[in-house]
Amino acid sequence: MPAGPVAAKIRTSLLCLAICDALGGPAEFQPRGSFPLITSMQANRNFRLPPGAWTDDTSMTLLLIDSLSSTRTFSEADQAARYLRWLTTGYLSVTGVCFDAGNATRMAVGIWASGGGLDDVRKALDKKACCGNGSLMRVLAVALVFWAEAAETGCELARRSSAVTHPHRVCQEACALYVLLVSTILRCAAARTSVTKADLLQLLRDWEYETTELGAIFGVENWIDKEEIDIQSTGYVVYSLEAALWVFFGTDSFVEGAVKVVNLGDDADTVGAIYGGIAGAWYGGGDAFWEGKAKEWKEDLLKCDVVEAFAEKVVRIAT
Numbered sequence: 239m240p241a242g243p244v245a246a247k248i249r250t251s252l253l254c255l256a257i258c259d260a261l262g263g264p265a266e267f268q269p270r271g272s273f274p275l276i277t278s279m280q281a282n283r284n285f286r287l288p289p290g291a292w293t294d295d296t297s298m299t300l301l302l303i304d305s306l307s308s309t310r311t312f313s314e315a316d317q318a319a320r321y322l323r324w325l326t327t328g329y330l331s332v333t334g335v336c337f338d339a340g341n342a343t344r345m346a347v348g349i350w351a352s353g354g355g356l357d358d359v360r361k362a363l364d365k366k367a368c369c370g371n372g373s374l375m376r377v378l379a380v381a382l383v384f385w386a387e388a389a390e391t392g393c394e395l396a397r398r399s400s401a402v403t404h405p406h407r408v409c410q411e412a413c414a415l416y417v418l419l420v421s422t423i424l425r426c427a428a429a430r431t432s433v434t435k436a437d438l439l440q441l442l443r444d445w446e447y448e449t450t451e452l453g454a455i456f457g458v459e460n461w462i463d464k465e466e467i468d469i470q471s472t473g474y475v476v477y478s479l480e481a482a483l484w485v486f487f488g489t490d491s492f493v494e495g496a497v498k499v500v501n502l503g504d505d506a507d508t509v510g511a512i513y514g515g516i517a518g519a520w521y522g523g524g525d526a527f528w529e530g531k532a533k534e535w536k537e538d539l540l541k542c543d544v545v546e547a548f549a550e551k552v553v554r555i556a557t
């Protein structure tokens with residue numbers, strides 16, 4: 239793992255989530271191989287956005303940070319209230335208007351808005367058909383805020399953050415796995431303990447899987463040797479996590495992975511965002527990070543100052 243202080247890794251992680259979200263946005267809904275290679279920020283015709291515009295993935299991550307940093311506690315009801323504010327007023331949308339929100343998220347927030355709570359969300363949405371990546375796309379916030387806690391605590395809060403809109407245990411476990419990886423990177427950086435990608439893969443193998451869906455992928459030796467054709471970058475939470483981590487473990491630089499991940503197409507912005515969060519934490523922190531393509535993408539990111547301001551909120555409460 240490249241060396242660097244935790245605060246710099248947190249800043250880089252959040253920025254890279256937004257960058258890969260914006261980079262992948264134009265490829266969202268496009269089949270792999272059906273569009274010219276993306277290596278720079280392009281207009282997003284899906285939502286008529288200019289180049290560099292981030293989407294719901296970044297908005298939801300900022301909203302979760304907003305809740306965690308404002309309340310200084312963990313309140314599912316407060317998180318849902320902020321998602322509602324985004325859906326109804328465009329709060330923390332890059333355009334000022336909400337777009338790209340997932341179906342499960344809309345349904346769950348509607349339940350909260352009409353006085354429901356976790357039990358009601360569970361009754362309505364605890365099913366396989368509601369295993370999209372809506373909670374995984376934002377859970378980086380939990381990793382960045384609670385990285386210094388015990389790993390079990392971070393994983394439990396990841397599960398709780400998922401249950402606000404995505405209560406199925408597959409969604410919850412995917413969020414826990416992601417937070418385990420990112421928080422491990424930050425804890426090792428803080429302790430100046432060396433950790434390799436092989437160590438992170440071992441963590442995934444050693445995890446006691448609750449769900450066969452995730453265990454059948456990440457509990458298996460050499461899963462990262464899969465061919466690209468066997469990697470689906472869809473909105474199913476299991477495949478989104480697999481695609482993002484397959485790219486992270488199979489590439490050697492942030493830029494190489496970012497180009498690879500967004501060009502997988504399909505749910506390219508969200509898979510990109512999931513990749514960007516962990517890759518930014520891994521590679522970030524050194525002086526040399528913001529050079530070349532990474533520098534260009536950051537300069538082209540719309541409302542970069544908003545993302546940076548939220549990174550500072552995290553740094554203030556978490557370092």
Ligand SMILES: [Mg+2]
Nearest residue numbers: 293294295507
């Ligand atoms: Mg999106």
